[in-house]
Amino acid sequence: MGSEGVVSMMSVVEDVLKQQGNRLNDVDLASRKAEETASRRYEAAGWLRKTVGIVAAKDLPEEPSEEEFRLGLRSGMILCNVLNKVVPGAIPKVVETPGDSVIVPDGAALSAYQYFENVRNFLVTLQDMGLPTFEASDLEQGGKSSRVVHCVLALKSYHEWKQMGEFFTFSSKVLVRAVLSDKKPEEIPFLVESMLSKVMEEFEHRVSSQNELVKTTSKDLDDGGRFISKPKVDILEKNCTTLKAKGNDMNLIDEEAPKNMLLKQCTILAQQERDIQNLKHILHTTKAGMQYMKAQYSEEFNNLGKHLYSLSHAASGYHKVLEENRKLYNQVQDLKGNIRVYCRVRPFLPGQSSIMSSVGRIDDGSITLITPLKYGKEGRKSFSFNKVFGPSASQEEVFSDTQALIRSVLDGYNVCIFAYGQTGSGKTYTMSGPKVLNEHSHGVNYRALNDLFYLSEQRKDAFHYEIAVQMIEIYNELVRDLLVNDNKIRNSSQKGLNVPDARLIPVTSTSEVIELMNIGQRNRAVGATALNDRSSRSHSCLTIHVQGREMASGTILRGCMHLVDLAGSERVDKSEAKGERLKEAQHINKSLSALGDVIAALAQKNSHVPYRNSKLTQLLQDSLGGQAKTLMFVHISPEADAIGETISTLKFAERVATVELGSARLNKESGEVKELKEQIVSLKAALARKDGDSEYIQSTMSSPDLFARKAGGALPPCSNRQPDGEDCLINHRQPMEEVGNIEMRGNSGLKQKNTGFDLQQLLLATGSHPWPDTDSSLKFQKHGAVVGDDDSPRDWEGDNTLDFFYKRYQSDTRDHLEQQYNRNIGGGRKENHEYEVQRNQFDNVATDNSDDLDAATSDSSEADMLWQFNLPKVTGTPNGCGTRIKKPQVKLMKSPDIRTPNHSNIPSPSPSRKLPSGSAQSLNRNSRLPGFEVKRFSSIGKMGNGK
Numbered sequence: 001m002g003s004e005g006v007v008s009m010m011s012v013v014e015d016v017l018k019q020q021g022n023r024l025n026d027v028d029l030a031s032r033k034a035e036e037t038a039s040r041r042y043e044a045a046g047w048l049r050k051t052v053g054i055v056a057a058k059d060l061p062e063e064p065s066e067e068e069f070r071l072g073l074r075s076g077m078i079l080c081n082v083l084n085k086v087v088p089g090a091i092p093k094v095v096e097t098p099g100d101s102v103i104v105p106d107g108a109a110l111s112a113y114q115y116f117e118n119v120r121n122f123l124v125t126l127q128d129m130g131l132p133t134f135e136a137s138d139l140e141q142g143g144k145s146s147r148v149v150h151c152v153l154a155l156k157s158y159h160e161w162k163q164m165g166e167f168f169t170f171s172s173k174v175l176v177r178a179v180l181s182d183k184k185p186e187e188i189p190f191l192v193e194s195m196l197s198k199v200m201e202e203f204e205h206r207v208s209s210q211n212e213l214v215k216t217t218s219k220d221l222d223d224g225g226r227f228i229s230k231p232k233v234d235i236l237e238k239n240c241t242t243l244k245a246k247g248n249d250m251n252l253i254d255e256e257a258p259k260n261m262l263l264k265q266c267t268i269l270a271q272q273e274r275d276i277q278n279l280k281h282i283l284h285t286t287k288a289g290m291q292y293m294k295a296q297y298s299e300e301f302n303n304l305g306k307h308l309y310s311l312s313h314a315a316s317g318y319h320k321v322l323e324e325n326r327k328l329y330n331q332v333q334d335l336k337g338n339i340r341v342y343c344r345v346r347p348f349l350p351g352q353s354s355i356m357s358s359v360g361r362i363d364d365g366s367i368t369l370i371t372p373l374k375y376g377k378e379g380r381k382s383f384s385f386n387k388v389f390g391p392s393a394s395q396e397e398v399f400s401d402t403q404a405l406i407r408s409v410l411d412g413y414n415v416c417i418f419a420y421g422q423t424g425s426g427k428t429y430t431m432s433g434p435k436v437l438n439e440h441s442h443g444v445n446y447r448a449l450n451d452l453f454y455l456s457e458q459r460k461d462a463f464h465y466e467i468a469v470q471m472i473e474i475y476n477e478l479v480r481d482l483l484v485n486d487n488k489i490r491n492s493s494q495k496g497l498n499v500p501d502a503r504l505i506p507v508t509s510t511s512e513v514i515e516l517m518n519i520g521q522r523n524r525a526v527g528a529t530a531l532n533d534r535s536s537r538s539h540s541c542l543t544i545h546v547q548g549r550e551m552a553s554g555t556i557l558r559g560c561m562h563l564v565d566l567a568g569s570e571r572v573d574k575s576e577a578k579g580e581r582l583k584e585a586q587h588i589n590k591s592l593s594a595l596g597d598v599i600a601a602l603a604q605k606n607s608h609v610p611y612r613n614s615k616l617t618q619l620l621q622d623s624l625g626g627q628a629k630t631l632m633f634v635h636i637s638p639e640a641d642a643i644g645e646t647i648s649t650l651k652f653a654e655r656v657a658t659v660e661l662g663s664a665r666l667n668k669e670s671g672e673v674k675e676l677k678e679q680i681v682s683l684k685a686a687l688a689r690k691d692g693d694s695e696y697i698q699s700t701m702s703s704p705d706l707f708a709r710k711a712g713g714a715l716p717p718c719s720n721r722q723p724d725g726e727d728c729l730i731n732h733r734q735p736m737e738e739v740g741n742i743e744m745r746g747n748s749g750l751k752q753k754n755t756g757f758d759l760q761q762l763l764l765a766t767g768s769h770p771w772p773d774t775d776s777s778l779k780f781q782k783h784g785a786v787v788g789d790d791d792s793p794r795d796w797e798g799d800n801t802l803d804f805f806y807k808r809y810q811s812d813t814r815d816h817l818e819q820q821y822n823r824n825i826g827g828g829r830k831e832n833h834e835y836e837v838q839r840n841q842f843d844n845v846a847t848d849n850s851d852d853l854d855a856a857t858s859d860s861s862e863a864d865m866l867w868q869f870n871l872p873k874v875t876g877t878p879n880g881c882g883t884r885i886k887k888p889q890v891k892l893m894k895s896p897d898i899r900t901p902n903h904s905n906i907p908s909p910s911p912s913r914k915l916p917s918g919s920a921q922s923l924n925r926n927s928r929l930p931g932f933e934v935k936r937f938s939s940i941g942k943m944g945n946g947k
């Protein structure tokens with residue numbers, strides 16, 4: 001472009017400016033005043049000149065360098081300021097162009113891109129309106145303005161279209177004014193109409209595209225944005241087309257630039273759509289993944305729940321199995337006859353420090369002690385028992401395993417529960433409870449009795465039970481009946497435990513027993529005042545005798561239960577006991593060590609078991625050696641300084657646990673046997689009547705057993721020895737010999753005679769010669785007890801005499817008796833009675849299938865007998881139980897030679913076994929065996945009747 005062109009352009013512009021300035025004056029006086037100032041005009045003209053000159057100097061490339069960009073920016077700024085002059089207020093003036101921003105007069109910084117975009121739009125609008133100022137021809141003619149616009153568009157592309165955002169708003173009022181200011185009045189309606197139609201067109205176009213966009217967006221949102229929807233693509237394309245078309249329509253700019261820009265915009269939009277779709281897809285996938293994971297999680301959670309349930313089920317099953325195992329183990333132990341041993345650890349007492357405990361660990365069945373060096377390097381010692389109860393175990397827990405034993409008593413077994421342990425270790429607490437009793441603190445005694453009465457009540461439709469109680473203490477080797485108020489020691493014999501003098505009192509409820517126990521405790525306390533805390537220095541034993549009759553069959557079951565609270569073991573040197581206390585301690589230790597000896601002998605299965613070395617071992621004899629079910633609670637204190645006693649206590653207890661007593665025996669007597677016994681009694685009575693033995697008749701006619709005597713609900717009368725005015729229960733006391741065990745039944749006449757039995761009579765009755773009365777060492781005490789001079793137990797197991805006699809007797813007694821009977825028949829002789837008795841006995845031996853029961857029955861009382869009479873056992877077992885005589889032997893043994901036994905071949909069982917005469921009529925059917933005979937007669941001696 002030549003200088004002429006520039007000048008003419010300048011003059012055109014100057015004219016326009018002039019014209020416009022004049023017109024604006026008319027429209028807005030204030031504005032015009034400002035715009036009309038010479039300096040501004042001049043300035044505007046100068047800017048314009050400069051701008052045009054610069055732009056003319058160089059075309060701005062599409063992607064300008066920094067310098068080019070700044071140049072273009074500056075050109076645009078100048079142009080805009082010119083335009084600002086032309087249309088005041090339409091475009092803000094540019095004060096500065098720092099970086100790529102534009103500072104307007106009020107100091108606000110705008111992005112250059114936004115600013116020039118607005119300028120472009122403004123120019124396009126003006127052009128669209130057909131304003132003369134910006135006639136295309138003018139621009140094209142001058143070419144400068146188009147370059148400026150180009151420059152602006154180039155800037156736009158430089159900053160990318162996508163950043164396009166806000167547009168300047170400018171006052172349409174101002175614009176209209178500017179447009180109409182130089183128009184003739186007649187042109188105005190046309191112009192306004194044209195402008196309005198364009199505005200409407202644009203407005204409608206924008207509204208419709210806006211609506212479509214809104215619809216598409218909402219549909220996409222409804223679809224969850226899964227994929228690019230076809231309509232949307234169409235809209236995009238349409239938009240692109242529109243944009244392209246628009247670009248084509250733009251006459252003010254180059255053909256290519258808008259096309260490129262539109263294409264770019266489309267590409268960018270499409271890309272963005274794709275991105276959005278991808279994102280949506282990812283979102284969808286993630287959602288699906290989440291849902292899948294959620295489902296999986298909940299499934300796994302369910303499975304875990306099921307697994308946990310099955311685990312807990314298995315765990316409870318495991319515990320059940322453990323419990324079952326323990327029960328089975330206990331059953332096996334019971335079958336083997338092992339003494340059950342439960343260990344209980346006392347808690348620290350109030351005021352004691354619990355830091356120094358000797359107990360390290362307690363498991364279900366084992367306890368580990370922490371031991372000082374002197375007990376071994378390991379520092380630990382473990383002991384195993386049937387169960388170990390820790391310090392926190394409740395009375396109920398401790399009793400829980402004992403319940404089965406209570407049932408056994410009602411089933412006809414003998415049971416012994418005893419508490420062992422060092423002084424103050426909690427024996428009395430376990431057996432009776434603490435001083436202040438409540439429902440939870442009741443000890444084994446109370447609970448056992450409660451159960452006993454409860455179970456007997458439950459069985460009342462099938463069984464009729466009668467229960468009686470005895471209570472004794474052993475103090476300094478003297479036995480004392482605690483249920484007698486006179487406080488006399490009933491038997492001070494050092495040779496025998498003369499328990500028959502201990503009262504046996506029928507009871508019908510736990511409270512009655514508690515009442516008796518209180519009496520017993522009071523009696524114990526009387527001693528205690530004199531002898532310094534005697535209650536803990538003596539062994540006490542509560543014995544409960546139970547007899548049950550099965551109503552349907554008449555079968556009799558007898559069981560008894562000893563509940564023994566032993567005196568505490570004590571180290572004399574440690575306690576520094578002196579005088580009476582020392583004597584007590586020595587007695588206690590002696591009896592406990594005797595107990596230890598008995599246990600050791602039993603554990604080693606020795607043939608000799610030294611029961612007689614103390615009253616205690618005699619008391620426990622039927623529990624330790626008589627096939628009873630025996631349970632020991634061993635107690636220990638937790639204090640570290642008691643470790644010595646604790647270890648020896650537990651060692652002792654472990655030894656006890658190894659003792660096998662043989663399986664417990666059932667004390668059962670069938671109705672048939674009972675009938676036979678009754679027949680015997682009546683036959684005896686008939687014979688006695690004939691003999692005029694009124695005393696005998698009288699006694700025989702009385703009911704044969706204590707419990708039978710009580711029939712009709714009346715309690716047995718108290719003994720003659722009972723002082724008048726005693727407690728009602730005391731008044732019902734029975735001498736023990738009347739009520740002891742099974743063998744206490746009937747034949748009280750024998751008791752009253754206080755006679756023993758005569759084996760010689762039996763031998764005579766069986767055609768045997770009596771054993772020579774060579775020894776006076778076997779004596780009868782006043783109650784018929786047989787006492788050896790020495791206390792040593794006699795083991796007759798290996799005695800050939802017995803075997804011999806047994807064989808002879810067994811095989812031929814029946815014939816012999818029948819012959820004897822035939823000889824005596826009609827003679828009214830007493831021998832007939834003996835014959836009947838013996839024949840019955842024989843029949844029982846030969847035919848009675850309840851043989852075992854008989855044996856069991858006899859056994860239950862056997863120990864009592866021996867205990868009472870100091871009579872050594874004459875059975876085959878090492879410990880004196882009469883259980884080794886076996887029924888098959890009884891039935892198979894035969895000897896042709898029985899009628900005239902060669903007495904030279906039958907040595908006396910023992911020189912000490914000399915028996916008094918005159919008791920032949922008291923023969924028991926069980927006298928089929930010598931061993932049994934002796935035993936039976938012992939029973940008779942003790943109980944007063946040996947039917």
Ligand SMILES: Nc1ncnc2c1ncn2[C@@H]1O[C@H](COP(=O)(O)OP(=O)(O)OP(=O)(O)O)[C@@H](O)[C@H]1O
Binds near residue numbers: 423
């Ligand atoms: N399991 C326990 N829980 C709480 N206190 C107990 C427990 N065992 C024992 N005691 C308390 O310990 C003290 C001694 O107990 P207990 O009299 O029963 O011992 P002991 O072995 O019978 O003594 P001794 O041999 O002198 O007769 C008592 O005060 C008793 O209450």
